[in-house]
Amino acid sequence: MTDQTTQTETTLPLPLAAAVPGVSGATLEARRISAWFGDHKVLDRVSLTMPAGLVTALIGPSGCGKSTFLRILNRMHELVASASLAGEVLVDGQDIYAAGQRLTEARRKIGMVFQKPNPFPAMSIYDNVTSGLKLTGIRMRGDAKDDLVEECLAKAGLWKEVRDRLRQPGGALSGGQQQRLCIARSLAVRPQVLLMDEPCSALDPTSTRRIEETIRELAHEVTIVIVTHNMQQAARVSDQCAFFLAEQNTPGAIVEHGPTAMMFASPSDPRTSDYVEGRFG
Numbered sequence: 001m002t003d004q005t006t007q008t009e010t011t012l013p014l015p016l017a018a019a020v021p022g023v024s025g026a027t028l029e030a031r032r033i034s035a036w037f038g039d040h041k042v043l044d045r046v047s048l049t050m051p052a053g054l055v056t057a058l059i060g061p062s063g064c065g066k067s068t069f070l071r072i073l074n075r076m077h078e079l080v081a082s083a084s085l086a087g088e089v090l091v092d093g094q095d096i097y098a099a100g101q102r103l104t105e106a107r108r109k110i111g112m113v114f115q116k117p118n119p120f121p122a123m124s125i126y127d128n129v130t131s132g133l134k135l136t137g138i139r140m141r142g143d144a145k146d147d148l149v150e151e152c153l154a155k156a157g158l159w160k161e162v163r164d165r166l167r168q169p170g171g172a173l174s175g176g177q178q179q180r181l182c183i184a185r186s187l188a189v190r191p192q193v194l195l196m197d198e199p200c201s202a203l204d205p206t207s208t209r210r211i212e213e214t215i216r217e218l219a220h221e222v223t224i225v226i227v228t229h230n231m232q233q234a235a236r237v238s239d240q241c242a243f244f245l246a247e248q249n250t251p252g253a254i255v256e257h258g259p260t261a262m263m264f265a266s267p268s269d270p271r272t273s274d275y276v277e278g279r280f281g
């Protein structure tokens with residue numbers, strides 16, 4: 001699904017986390033990633049470094065392989081029976097696809113927030129936040145768990161709205177609140193990287209702004225990679241952008257990447273300027 005935007009949207013003066021001393025998160029490096037569904041090659045030798053503490057936006061027209069690339073970054077691509085890949089994904093220098101690397105560990109380090117908010121609807125808000133702990137083998141006592149729930153909901157910008165109803169079901173929240181609950185759930189296992197696949201495309205403009213603010217606030221502690229069709233959103237939230245394209249039935253590849261301001265103001269490839277200025281895609 002594609003979120004439509006207009007040129008009339010304003011740009012939020014959100015702070016940049018770039019190059020702030022003391023940022024945490026991990027540097028994620030994709031090296032020569034190719035991907036297939038059966039015989040259909042959808043990515044061709046894509047390399048990209050996503051530095052610690054920065055927000056990287058993946059942009060490009062529908063079908064160019066952005067979501068596939070994102071799913072490769074935390075080993076979700078392999079859930080599709082026909083899927084295969086080549087290349088390496090390094091988290092602070094360690095390849096998550098190397099022999100002996102555990103799938104659960106990769107997923108703990110590298111969380112994912114999806115297009116459509118997907119909390120467990122009948123489960124309480126509190127239990128939604130802690131639901132990932134058991135899966136990843138983290139044990140916690142009551143008080144520590146309470147503190148973690150508050151911390152994660154606060155970081156996701158939801159604590160004040162739900163502090164008095166933590167035992168109510170997650171499904172009773174609004175769409176925007178559900179998405180922030182999903183962000184809190186991802187944060188509870190202390191990921192180093194957070195992947196977001198069009199996290200605002202199902203949300204209204206106000207909820208979108210809240211999520212964008214949350215992304216900027218989180219950027220100093222977790223490396224964020226976001227897929228978005230919304231160029232204003234890419235400009236507002238990201239520090240660097242990578243422009244993907246799959247031309248004339250060729251596999252997707254990165255045409256150009258660099259600091260967001262440069263990608264929008266003076267890209268070196270005319271296809272990038274055509275895309276970011278809305279002339280195609």
Ligand SMILES: Nc1ncnc2c1ncn2[C@@H]1O[C@H](COP(=O)(O)OP(=O)(O)OP(=O)(O)O)[C@@H](O)[C@H]1O
Pocket residue numbers: 001037042060061062063064065066067068069080
């Ligand atoms: N599960 C799948 N099985 C087979 N082919 C798939 C599958 N998922 C994606 N593809 C194909 O892989 C290519 C890349 O798709 P992908 O969803 O990664 O692109 P995208 O850039 O994220 O698109 P969009 O912006 O529309 O979400 C497309 O040709 C798509 O049809």
